[in-house]
Amino acid sequence: MENLIHIGLIREEKHPHDNRVAFTPKQCQWIMHHFPKVRIYVQPSTIRAFSDEEYSREGIPLQEDLSNCQILFGIKEIPPEKLIPGKTYLFFSHTKKKQPHNQKMLQAILQKNITLVDYECLVHPDGQRILGFGFFAGVVGAHNGLMAYGEKTHSFHFKRVYTMHDFQALIGHYFGIKLPPIKIIITGSGRVAAGALEIMGLLGIKYIPPEEYLINQYAYPVYTQLKAGELYLRKNDKTYSRSDFHQHPESYECRFLPYVTVSDILINGIYWDHNIPPLFQAQDLKKENFNIKVIADITDDEQGSIPCNLGDSTIEKPVYGVDKATMQRTEPYLKETVDMMCVGNLPNELPRDASQYFGDQLMKYVFEALLEPQNEMIDKATITKDGQLTSYFEYLNDYASGNSEI
Numbered sequence: 001m002e003n004l005i006h007i008g009l010i011r012e013e014k015h016p017h018d019n020r021v022a023f024t025p026k027q028c029q030w031i032m033h034h035f036p037k038v039r040i041y042v043q044p045s046t047i048r049a050f051s052d053e054e055y056s057r058e059g060i061p062l063q064e065d066l067s068n069c070q071i072l073f074g075i076k077e078i079p080p081e082k083l084i085p086g087k088t089y090l091f092f093s094h095t096k097k098k099q100p101h102n103q104k105m106l107q108a109i110l111q112k113n114i115t116l117v118d119y120e121c122l123v124h125p126d127g128q129r130i131l132g133f134g135f136f137a138g139v140v141g142a143h144n145g146l147m148a149y150g151e152k153t154h155s156f157h158f159k160r161v162y163t164m165h166d167f168q169a170l171i172g173h174y175f176g177i178k179l180p181p182i183k184i185i186i187t188g189s190g191r192v193a194a195g196a197l198e199i200m201g202l203l204g205i206k207y208i209p210p211e212e213y214l215i216n217q218y219a220y221p222v223y224t225q226l227k228a229g230e231l232y233l234r235k236n237d238k239t240y241s242r243s244d245f246h247q248h249p250e251s252y253e254c255r256f257l258p259y260v261t262v263s264d265i266l267i268n269g270i271y272w273d274h275n276i277p278p279l280f281q282a283q284d285l286k287k288e289n290f291n292i293k294v295i296a297d298i299t300d301d302e303q304g305s306i307p308c309n310l311g312d313s314t315i316e317k318p319v320y321g322v323d324k325a326t327m328q329r330t331e332p333y334l335k336e337t338v339d340m341m342c343v344g345n346l347p348n349e350l351p352r353d354a355s356q357y358f359g360d361q362l363m364k365y366v367f368e369a370l371l372e373p374q375n376e377m378i379d380k381a382t383i384t385k386d387g388q389l390t391s392y393f394e395y396l397n398d399y400a401s402g403n404s405e406i
Contacts, residue, residue: 005038005371008066010074011045013082016314019049019351020133022073022090023359025058031363032059035371041066049351071370080108088115090370095383096121098399106384106400113387121381122366130365133347136354137298138195138269139167140346142186145267145296146179146199148319148341152293152333155180161349162315170350174202182264183213184223187231187256187279187305192269192298197225214258231256231270231279249276256280261289267296272305282307285324285338294319296341306340313342315349 009028012018023031028040041063042055052062066072067084074091083089083105093116095106109116122130140161147158156177164170184205186196200207205221213224229240232252245252256279259266268279284290285308297306308322310329321330321337332339347354369375383393389400 003037005035005071006069007038007040008063008069008072009040009042010066010072010078010082011043012047012075013079014076016345017047018076018345019047019348020075020355020358021048021050021351022075022355022362024352024356025050025054025060027356027359027363028055028060029058031367035367038371041069049355077102077105080105083108083112083114085112085114088117090117090119092120093118093383094120095396095399096393098396103399103402106396107402109384110387110389110400114384115382115386116384117370117378117382119381121383122377123380124365131358131361132191133354133358134191134269135195135198135357136167136347136350138192138267139170139198140195140349141192141269141296141298141341141343142196142199142267143170144318144341144343144346145265145294146184146203148296148332148339149182149265149294151319152339153180164350165352167350167353171202177203179203179205179221181217181219182221183218183262184221184265184267185213185259185263186223186225186267186269188269188271188299189225189227190269190271193225196267196269196298214262226256226259228270232276249273253277254279257284260284260292263292265294265296266292266306267298268306269298270305272299272301274304276305278305278307280307282327285322285327290324290338292338294339294341298346300342300344302342308338309340309342311342312344313340315343315345318343 009021009023032038032040041061043066044052044062044064056062071088076092077094078091093102095102119131124130143158143161150156150158156179159173161170164173186193200223205223208222208224210224210226210230228245232245232254233240234251235253254277260280295306297309299305302309302311308327310322313320319332319339319341321332321334321339323330324336324338330337369378380392382390389396
């Protein structure tokens with residue numbers, strides 16, 4: 001019995017509450033069946049997308065005190081006072097970029113001798129991230145962007161995603177909805193874009209190649225997609241190299257501007273950091289030919305790739321307006337606004353499906369590696385161990401000690 005591995009699914013305590021979970025009830029049952037030495041316990045929760053009763057029905061015990069567990073799985077950041085000393089935790093810590101609001105949490109993790117494995121840092125050998133909720137962020141973000149356009153123009157009406165039981169119910173909602181002849185542009189090529197493309201397919205919106213999209217008009221709804229290699233070209237020779245772009249983004253120019261004159265909706269799923277040029281400039285909004293009426297900024301960097309992203313909106317109030325002349329935040333759906341959808345936790349609107357998808361990736365690519373005595377993939381994603389930052393994350397020393405200016 002002493003060789004049993006006890007694993008806990010913690011209750012999400014961060015505000016606003018997150019209702020996703022690392023493993024669904026059926027996934028917990030599958031793990032315990034295929035890994036006989038593993039025992040899983042679930043901390044009771046009234047806000048989790050899967051009820052306590054659903055776990056109980058699958059034979060997963062509910063347990064308030066998880067101090068008997070060696071490994072604890074969460075989703076979002078954990079309040080410092082809730083951290084149990086000496087445990088191994090897996091969650092999205094949002095500390096690797098020295099995020100100011102999580103500095104105290106990282107200091108508590110070090111003080112409490114906790115091993116922190118960050119989901120965001122788990123990568124395949126080619127550097128691609130293993131885990132993420134991007135697909136469902138793309139699904140919900142595209143839906144919300146279209147919903148905002150329908151409300152602004154009074155041309156159609158979408159229900160809110162969070163009122164649906166699951167993705168299957170959302171699909172059913174689209175039956176019979178006829179969209180006007182709008183033009184939609186999607187940026188990016190990762191999980192977020194894949195989710196947005198799923199919505200395009202479900203609604204029967206036709207793909208048009210970028211060069212045709214720019215010059216033609218259509219009597220039905222259409223979209224085009226711009227990947228990084230079509231959006232950004234090197235200033236000196238007008239070429240694109242993925243590795244060079246990520247190393248020297250300042251050497252590239254953005255080719256997006258012509259699309260603002262012919263598009264009604266922008267669904268933004270492109271990666272951005274502060275060295276990468278934005279898709280357009282703030283002053284471009286003042287031009288008469290700036291035609292975009294709604295921007296679903298799923299990437300959601302404040303004044304990042306979208307300069308009129310003035311900060312987060314919420315699931316309850318997902319859309320706000322930006323006055324194109326003054327760049328001031330307003331109520332949505334006014335005549336002189338571009339309407340912004342900038343929700344940072346979009347997958348929370350489809351928590352059951354998002355959890356199922358996340359847990360599936362976790363089981364396939366991470367779980368077995370986590371049980372091994374030594375694993376390179378896990379090591380490279382481990383931020384703290386034995387009360388210290390690991391060698392991969394020593395650059396966080398000033399941040400963790402409180403000496404950095406953040």
